[in-house]
Amino acid sequence: MQIELKIFRYNPQTDKESRFDTYKVDVDPSDRVLDSLMHVYRNEDGSLAFRKSCAHGVCGSDAMRINGKERLACKTLIKDVTQSEGDTILIEPLRHLPVQKDLMVDQSEFLSRFKKVSPFLIPEEKPPENGEYIQSQLQRDAIDDATKCINCGACYSACPVLDTNPDFLGPAALVHASRFIFDSRDQGLDARIAILDQPNGIWACDNHFECTKVCPRGIKITKLINLTKREIKKRKGE
8 A cells, every 4th residue: 555654844054944755665563663764764764863773672862753643653553543545644843841853852851851860779778688579470470561661752742731831841851750760679769759759850740641641652641640649649748
């Protein structure tokens, strides 16, 4: 089948404004959107810029907006976003992040907010002599969902809070905070409260669930944020 790719194009170093370029591509319905982008890059326009790495839904580098929804290009099949021959797939960069070129965005601020929540284990005790912290299966299950995050930025792009409050910490950072707050080996909640317990921290989230809807790993992000809110209130005696 033949489809059209309508792709966002913008190079801030040379372009005064953005535009959309359209390419007709022969595809199989079971091809991935990433395959069609690679076809354009290799055969029609080598100046097209986008990121990819593992191409198997693990690294998250090819997160972008496909037909208005945040997805991974490597996990999205043509048949997932088209109905019939001649259909157009609209491809845009993630929102809330500056465009570096075309579908590539500058993740500096996104990663900066991720680092603010201290996304690493803060144990109270010294490591055991045998070098391992032992957890029960229930303790491991408590953090299982949050450990699936690949920092692709899809939730950050979909978050409606960031539309009106660009200083909001963002759902991805809150997921990583949750991952360690509910880790039985971690004692770093007090250290993280200084960042989380702020108007632009965790309390700015007002449960739109858009982050949960677009997460390519199926993480219940809004649920984790609300559980973290509850844990902070408990720590504060509220």
